[in-house]
Amino acid sequence: MGNSFKKAHGLKGSASKGSKELAFKDKYTLGKELGSGAFSVVRLGTSKVPVAGTESRDFAIKVIQKASLSEEDLQGLKQEIEIMKEIEHRHVIRLYEYFQDPKEYFLVTELVEGGELFERIVKKSRYSELEARDCVKTILETMAFLHERGIVHRDLKPENLLLTSKTDDADIKVADFGFAKHVAGADADHALDTQCGTPGYVAPEILKHNAYGTLVDVWSIGVIVYIMLGGYPPFYSDNQTELFKLIKKGLYQFHPKYWEHISEDAKDLIRNMLVINPDHRPSCATLLKHAWITHDEDTLSGRDISGSLAEMRAWNVKRKFRGAVNTIVAARRMSNAIGGATGFGHHTEPGDEAAAEATEGAAAEN
Known part of the structure; x- marks a missing residue:
């Protein structure tokens, strides 16, 4: 589509083809704040004129302060927009158009009002493997x-799995393509080398400084599925360096106290995802053929895993608190951390009994 960043001024144009060159203020009215990040705030926006590609008039508008962006951040924003422009999929947050004025960039995206997937799960009174499977299947298909x-997304985690509405528990949207990247060619599975992601979800090959590709997302999904079924993370340490060691060695286990009510098929899916060597880790397309994913609904509906909800609620509270303190890991800070520098900061995973017991048990067995 030919839109490019200029060093001083940034991006120009719209994500929708053939749209008139109207200023942002001529097309949208900004409303209440919906969320905020390190360099931006997301606000409710209402369009004054029709927007190509949708009948909606309400949007989530990401407002980014130009002054807060380094050249590296600017290139990352360009990359995010270029990738989002390409994607039209019912389970991916859509970018409709984007603007700039002298001080800010405006990204007009699809508004979803269902909140985070995990927030919905922890509010349930009953939870079955069928509900979990349907969510996992959607994520894998997407x-x-x-x-x-x-x-490659490169930052899959619970915060980036959203629901479209407050009534539908399965209509998931994958969000935040800030670290997404294109890979191509015969060796696409080893095309990238930037250290980036979020602690606890990052794949071991990234921590080991190895070249990588799409299969880092499979590892992250494996961590998400583990939490979705067991209620706590597979890798836990109060110390960032120790956490990375556990991930690089793949030290986790299915602690009987918390996993005895989970089916072997579900555990096997996780084992297939959390394979240290990415060359032996199956693709999302392959995992869609796994026995747990293809199992009949009646059987999975009868597998009650509500016992995991208490642990998940405790973990979710601590996750949200940590998220309020620590923003997403910038690529340059992740690189420093993996290299052994202290600038990455002291990271604390959920300190609940489940996570501690699980990781200690795994370390003891290995």
């Missing part, structure tokens, strides 16, 4: 779609 098009 990521298979992206991977087939050479797009």
Whole structure:
């Protein structure tokens, strides 16, 4: 589409083809704040004129302060927009158009009002493997779609799995393509080398400074599925360096106290995802053929895993608190941390009994 960043002024144009060159203020009215990040705030926006590609008039508008962006951040924003412009999938947050004025960039994206997937799960009174399986299947299908098009997300985590509405528990949207990257060519699985992601979800090959590709997303999904079923993370340490050691060695276990009510098929899916060597880790397309994913609904509906909800609620509270203190890991800070520098900061995973017991048990067995 030919839109590019200029060093001083940034991006120009719109994500929708053929739209008139109207200023942002001529097309949208900004409303209440919906969220905020290190360099931006997301606000409710209402369009004054029709927006190509949708009948909606309400949007989530990401407002980014130009002055807060380094050249590296600017290039990352360009990359995020270029990738989001390409994607039209019902389970991916859509970018409709984007603008700039002298001080700010404005990204007009699809508004979803269902909140985070995990927030919905912890409010349930009953929870079955069928509900978990349906969510996991949607995530795998969506990521298979992206991977087939050479797009790696690189920051899959609970915060980036959103629900479209307050009534539908399965209509998931994958969000935040700030670290997404294109891979192509015969060696696409080893095309990237930047150290980036979020502690606890980052794949071991990234921590080991190895070249990588789409399969880092499979590892992250494996961590998410583990939490979704067991209620706590597979890798836990109060110390960032120790956490990375556990991930690089793949030290985790299915602690009987918390996993005895989870089916072997579900555990096997996780084992297939959390394979240290990415060359032996199956793709999302392959995992869609796994026995747990293809199991009949009646059987999975009868597998009550409500016992995991208490642990998940405790973990979720601590996750949200940590998220309020620590923003997403910038690529340059992740690189420093993996290299052994202290600038990355002291990271604390959920300190609940479940996570501690699980990781201690895994370390003892290994």
